[in-house]
Amino acid sequence: MSWIRVCAAAEVPANTAKKFWVAGGIPMLIVNYGSGFRAMPPVCPHMEEPLEDSGVVANCILTCTKHLWAWNLLTLEMQGETERPLQVYEVKQEGGDVFALVDKEILYDFETDDDMDDDAFFNKS
Numbered sequence: 365m366s367w368i369r370v371c372a373a374a375e376v377p378a379n380t381a382k383k384f385w386v387a388g389g390i391p392m393l394i395v396n397y398g399s400g401f402r403a404m405p406p407v408c409p410h411m412e413e414p415l416e417d418s419g420v421v422a423n424c425i426l427t428c429t430k431h432l433w434a435w436n437l438l439t440l441e442m443q444g445e446t447e448r449p450l451q452v453y454e455v456k457q458e459g460g461d462v463f464a465l466v467d468k469e470i471l472y473d474f475e476t477d478d479d480m481d482d483d484a485f486f487n488k489s
C-alpha cells in the first residue's frame with residue numbers, strides 16, 4: 365500500500381469533482397468539498413453512473429443527480445434514501461498536491477440478479 369500523487373489541489377476547485385487515472389490504470393474521482401478532498405471510485409454505488417457527470421457537490425454533500433443518492437463528504441454518512449455507503453481511498457494534501465493511499469482498485473459489487481430478460485419476468489407464474 366502506498367501514497368500516490370493524484371493531482372495538484374488547484375486542479376479540482378471547491379465544490380467540483382474530477383476524474384484522474386493513477387497507478388497505471390486505476391480510475392479515481394477527486395472531490396473537493398470546500399474544506400477538504402475525498403478520493404473514490406468514479407462511479408455511483410447505486411447504478412454505476414459516472415459521478416464526474418452526475419455528481420453535484422454542495423455544502424459538503426455529494427449528490428448523484430440520477431436518483432438523488434447522497435453522502436456527507438466530511439463524515440461519509442448516507443443521506444436520505446441512500447442505500448449504499450460511498451467507498452473511499454484515504455487521502456492527504458502535501459505541498460499543494462493531493463495524494464491517495466492505494467492498495468488496489470476499489471470496485472463496487474454491482475448486483476447481477478437482473479440478468480432475467482423481460483420475457484422471462486412477465487411470463488413468470
Ligand code: FES
Binds near residue numbers: 418428430431
Ligand atoms: S445511479 Fe446514482 S443515484 Fe442512482
